Amino acid sequence: xxxxxxxxxxxxxxxxxxxxxxxxxxxxxxxxxxxxxxxxxxxxxxxxxxxxxxxxxxxxxxxxxxxxxxxxxxxxxxxxxxxxxxxxxxxxxxxxxxxxxxxxxxxxxxxxxxxxxxxxxxxxxxxxxxxxxxxxxxxxxxxxxxxxxxxxxxxxxxxxxxxxxxxxxxxxxxxxxxxxxxxxxxx
Ligand SMILES: C[S@@+](CC[C@H](N)C(=O)[O-])C[C@H]1O[C@@H](n2cnc3c(N)ncnc32)[C@H](O)[C@@H]1O
Numbered sequence: 552x553x554x555x556x557x558x559x560x561x562x563x564x565x566x567x568x569x570x571x572x573x574x575x576x577x578x579x580x581x582x583x584x585x586x587x588x589x590x591x592x593x594x595x596x597x598x599x600x601x602x603x604x605x606x607x608x609x610x611x612x613x614x615x616x617x618x619x620x621x622x623x624x625x626x627x628x629x630x631x632x633x634x635x636x637x638x639x640x641x642x643x644x645x646x647x648x649x650x651x652x653x654x655x656x657x658x659x660x661x662x663x664x665x666x667x668x669x670x671x672x673x674x675x676x677x678x679x680x681x682x683x684x685x686x687x688x689x690x691x692x693x694x695x696x697x698x699x700x701x702x703x704x705x706x707x708x709x710x711x712x713x714x715x716x717x718x719x720x721x722x723x724x725x726x727x728x729x730x731x732x733x734x735x736x737x738x
Contacts (some may be wrong), residue, residue: 560620564615567615585636587615588678600702600734616643616658663680664684689715702721705735
């Protein structure tokens with residue numbers, strides 16, 4: 552049932568993406584990595600972390616909010632927050648949460664490097680930034696980790712977290728011959 556629902560949501564997303572004004576995005580938001588791709592490995596993410604009422608999960612660059620929508624249903628006591636720079640994607644993510652009456656989802660439009668995310672303790676990032684900006688994100692997450700233990704779940708961007716001595720790699724899942732999903736915990 553869920554996979555049928557996801558397929559139907561994916562079709563709706565395709566329609567919004569088709570109408571996207573790519574040139575206009577750069578004018579509106581500056582030079583960012585606007586490429587959209589949805590995480591299709593939702594169970595790999597959520598089968599490998601435990602979430603409860605004290606946790607706040609962030610999707611940094613949440614696109615259309617599918618990762619949040621899935622998690623919020625599976626873990627109704629956890630707060631799910633998404634940051635997304637593109638307005639149309641935010642609006643869709645908000646609508647998706649409303650449709651299923653998911654009160655534990657909040658979407659914020661803005662630049663993930665500028666937003667205050669210090670209330671979070673689990674951070675998911677899927678290919679949202681150009682390489683040179685990961686240093687800034689790592690710095691931001693490290694500051695949060697100086698106050699509490701955090702978990703980082705990363706695909707593609709893993710290499711930026713690998714060399715950080717304040718993080719311990721918990722596990723790795725091969726997603727394709729060229730990409731994997733890694734979960735790190737701060738010390
Ligand atoms: C590859 S998509 C991933 C979407 C979602 N996290 C998922 O896994 O299904 C990356 C998203 O990050 C957004 N993005 C890129 N740079 C951003 C920034 N600086 N702040 C917020 N969102 C950003 C893009 O617009 C895009 O929707």
